[in-house]
Amino acid sequence: MRIATWNVNSVRQRLPHLLAYLKEEAPDALCLQELKCVDAAFPFAEVEAAGYAAAVHGQKGFNGVAILSKAPLEVVRGLPGDEADAQARYIEAVLPWGAGVLRLASIYLPNGNPAGTDKYAYKLAFMDRLAAHAKALLRFEEPLVLAGDYNVIPEPKDCFDPKAWAQDALFLPQTRARFRALLNLGLTDALRATTDAAGVYSFWDYQAGAWQKNNGVRIDHLLLSPQAADRLVSVEVDRRLRGDDKPSDHAPVRIELR
Template identity: 60%
Template sequence: MKITTWNINGIRARIEGAIAYVREARPDVLCLQEIKTVDEGFPTEAFADLGYNVATHGQKGFNGVALLALHPLDDVRRGLPGDDGDAQARYIEASVTAGSLSARVASIYLPNGNPVGSEKFPYKLAWMQRLAAHATALLASEMPVVLAGDLNVIPEPADAKRPDAWRNDALFQPESRAAFRALGNLGYLDAVRACHPGPGHYTFWDYQAGAWQKDDGIRIDFQLLSPQAADRLTAAGIDRFTRSWEKPSDHAPVWTTLEPRL
């Protein structure tokens, strides 16, 4: 099972690139973030023509997440538990079965949290606490779980070309990084870091100041695997070539492959 996550930064603005990528990469499951449309505005038919089932949790103008799969999407959950008053569309999960392998996959767009001194930063940290609580609950199923998406955290200095430039940013605050580590302490494995240790592996390059041309990037998109999923991990990577396309997203797709146990 190949699972890919991609912050598309507006599905309607980047539909041509999204379709081209899906045709080339052909993931079994594609997790999208920042679709920036209501459910009815998502180009479902374009992906259905390629054989994909689609589930969305959209929002007008911003946020929004989606799951696309070559297999049925079962038991779809929209919204992160723990706060019924949270209207932001940032979380969707479903079960997917490909052959003999079944997994619970989530597409996540974690709050940015900037500026740090505003109400947005406490919202980010509270959201991460809710995510940790739900991630704990998912472990109880003993089913392979993949938490995929734009988590808006730079976990370590090695995850930024210029870490000092991010010292005052919500993505690199000690509280944000500690909340990310808490997911690892639960037993979730950072798939890309497990397969590619060391610096230089980025998933986001700003549109400004020639960041892409300078490879001035950060790693903020992840696939976090439960122990049952980690046991099946065979490869992971970043398809950074998409960042050089015409009218690209500022994020690159992150993928993993899981194989059934023999």
């Protein structure tokens, strides 16, 4: 089972890149974030022609998440815990895997900047809701993958210049503590299960030559339940896509489960 996550930063603009990735890497499932379109504007026909079913939770102009899968999907849209939350940031699906199932979520966690504002309060509240939901899902004792753009830099080695991020909502102590709380539920950061290396990034800003200087951060994560972590074979950041013409500012992160 090959699963990838990718913040495409507008699925319509990045459609040629998306279709090429589906053809070249052929993941069994792909979690997308920042679709920037309503459900009706999602390129269902093109994705289905590439061999994938698509479950979409879109929003006009910004946000939006989706799960593409070669297998049929049973889908739930929205993160529990706040019925008033209208932002399209979470979609969850169950898909068949072998004799059982795999549960997969695509997450677009809030950026939260500037810190000290309602935006940051929403980010922390969202992370608390995610932890509560993850705790509930772990009780199923099934392979679970919580994948997406977390907008969290977990450790100093996950960014090129920690001092530059010291006051950013992605790197504040409260943010990182909540990410650790997720892991402490029994989840495994897939990449960190395979390497302790610094300088492994998934996002490079469009400004100031960040890509050319490798001035990046690691904010796209796949968190695995014990039943999924036991099956982890490999993790790859498909960073070559960041070097394409008119790319997303994120690169896909891909895992293989045996």
